[in-house]
Amino acid sequence: MKHGQISSKELSDFIRERVTIEETYSRSMSKLAKSASNFSQLGTFAPIWDVFKVSTEKLASCHMELVRKLQELIKEVQKYVDEQAKAHKKTKEEVASTLEAVQNIQSVSQALQKSKENYNSKTLEQERMRKEGATQRDLDKTGVKVKKATEVYKSFVEKYATTKTEFEQKMAETAQKFQDIEESHILHMKEIIQSYSCSVEDTHKQIEELHQEFVNNMENTSVESLIQKLAESKGTGKERPAITAKTAKAVPPPRPEHVLQTNCLLFLHSSKDGTFELLRHLFSFIKL
Amino acid sequence: MKHGQISSKELSDFIRERVTIEETYSRSMSKLAKSASNFSQLGTFAPIWDVFKVSTEKLASCHMELVRKLQELIKEVQKYVDEQAKAHKKTKEEVASTLEAVQNIQSVSQALQKSKENYNSKTLEQERMRKEGATQRDLDKTGVKVKKATEVYKSFVEKYATTKTEFEQKMAETAQKFQDIEESHILHMKEIIQSYSCSVEDTHKQIEELHQEFVNNMENTSVESLIQKLAESKGTGKERPAITAKTAKAVPPPRPEHVLQTNCLLFLHSSKDGTFELLRHLFSFIKL
Numbered sequence: 001m002k003h004g005q006i007s008s009k010e011l012s013d014f015i016r017e018r019v020t021i022e023e024t025y026s027r028s029m030s031k032l033a034k035s036a037s038n039f040s041q042l043g044t045f046a047p048i049w050d051v052f053k054v055s056t057e058k059l060a061s062c063h064m065e066l067v068r069k070l071q072e073l074i075k076e077v078q079k080y081v082d083e084q085a086k087a088h089k090k091t092k093e094e095v096a097s098t099l100e101a102v103q104n105i106q107s108v109s110q111a112l113q114k115s116k117e118n119y120n121s122k123t124l125e126q127e128r129m130r131k132e133g134a135t136q137r138d139l140d141k142t143g144v145k146v147k148k149a150t151e152v153y154k155s156f157v158e159k160y161a162t163t164k165t166e167f168e169q170k171m172a173e174t175a176q177k178f179q180d181i182e183e184s185h186i187l188h189m190k191e192i193i194q195s196y197s198c199s200v201e202d203t204h205k206q207i208e209e210l211h212q213e214f215v216n217n218m219e220n221t222s223v224e225s226l227i228q229k230l231a232e233s234k235g236t237g238k239e240r241p242a243i244t245a246k247t248a249k250a251v252p253p254p255r256p257e258h259v260l261q262t263n264c265l266l267f268l269h270s271s272k273d274g275t276f277e278l279l280r281h282l283f284s285f286i287k288l
Numbered sequence: 289m290k291h292g293q294i295s296s297k298e299l300s301d302f303i304r305e306r307v308t309i310e311e312t313y314s315r316s317m318s319k320l321a322k323s324a325s326n327f328s329q330l331g332t333f334a335p336i337w338d339v340f341k342v343s344t345e346k347l348a349s350c351h352m353e354l355v356r357k358l359q360e361l362i363k364e365v366q367k368y369v370d371e372q373a374k375a376h377k378k379t380k381e382e383v384a385s386t387l388e389a390v391q392n393i394q395s396v397s398q399a400l401q402k403s404k405e406n407y408n409s410k411t412l413e414q415e416r417m418r419k420e421g422a423t424q425r426d427l428d429k430t431g432v433k434v435k436k437a438t439e440v441y442k443s444f445v446e447k448y449a450t451t452k453t454e455f456e457q458k459m460a461e462t463a464q465k466f467q468d469i470e471e472s473h474i475l476h477m478k479e480i481i482q483s484y485s486c487s488v489e490d491t492h493k494q495i496e497e498l499h500q501e502f503v504n505n506m507e508n509t510s511v512e513s514l515i516q517k518l519a520e521s522k523g524t525g526k527e528r529p530a531i532t533a534k535t536a537k538a539v540p541p542p543r544p545e546h547v548l549q550t551n552c553l554l555f556l557h558s559s560k561d562g563t564f565e566l567l568r569h570l571f572s573f574i575k576l
Contacts, residue, residue, distance in 0.1 A: 003331025
């Protein structure tokens, strides 16, 4: 029983330590998600950091949910520890009579031994006297002593038999009681462990789903879409800017327009002054 | 390109931070496994701590394996960062002629604008003089100026056309080059992320298997087997000790034997002096 109480306290300690580990992990993951959100919001890679950020935040949440579940479980374990202590106290009172039966059999056993020794010595004395041809009067006197020793011995044998029966019964009861306590303790502990195990498994499943989501999001973030997004955010157009066909007023040259023909999505700018805007981008890109 | 280098450095930072988190988690789990192995080795629950210990150690190993894989990946990212820097340097040299073309078109454009303004003002002056009825000599003089301005304007229009063609070609080439660089950068980053993602997924799979193993081990650890183990370790027997049938020498009572009849596995001791040994156990158990 003492070990039962130790083990339930240790189980609670174990879960508590796991909670601390999961909490630290979760907080670190939150911090990592924050790092991802602080990473450069410029360039084609920026939207990927969003995917990382969201996934890492969710991972942190999964572990925090495990923390909450295990904290609930610790409360249950604590409740069990208290109940267990009460039950053990009650059992201790109940087995007091067994202790008494044990003390009885010890003392009766000693008395039986003594009476047996007395019986033996008296019988031997009687025999010795017979061999040595003692007087009838002496033999009678010894006969009385032998008879008395036999009676005492007999009475202790009987008493021992009764005490032994009682002792065996008490011991059997107590042993059964202790075994029952032990069995129900292990059953209870196994229930707690199952609850612990389920919480851990739920977390694994959530993390697995989360990971699949991350993989899907990455697959859905194509190279084209990233370049497209950057082109849009930079205001570069997909199409070649149209020549604003002003009818040439002066005969000699048509008014020159800065236009640029290219198939690139990225670096075309649709504003009239597109080429210079484009230029600014180009050289900001190669700023090493 | 600049953002490309920032993002690959950031990706390396992100993975490095994850490595630190996983390493801390793994070390904490090892510590937890050690706690489990330091828990009481007495009582029926002791073998369960072995299951916890082994499972927690393996969990620590899984995360440590992830650490190793990600450390390898960081090396790859670092290699890519270096290659990227070299490639960008090369590109910067290659686009030098584009910068030249840009400067050309800017200066030609300004010259064109000036020559146009000159042409306009000369034309206007000629018209004004015609309206005001200027002398033929003055008109001829202005006519020469207009002709010269027209020629200069025309030559700049032509020069602008050539410069513009060159500019457009260079810009298109450069834009394509930059777009190619951007595309291959994202592709490379996605490859790294896929490798990261696979390592994480492998770890999840291992943890899942590990958890299943834990669940199986728990299921296989029955209440009966735990009690059985304790009974064996304590030297308590399953069977009632046999009465050592000494033929009673003395007529009156048979020599009493301390025996105990019970069906409990736990508290039976097979030695002759079993009951007292049993007693010692019983009361050590209830020591609260």
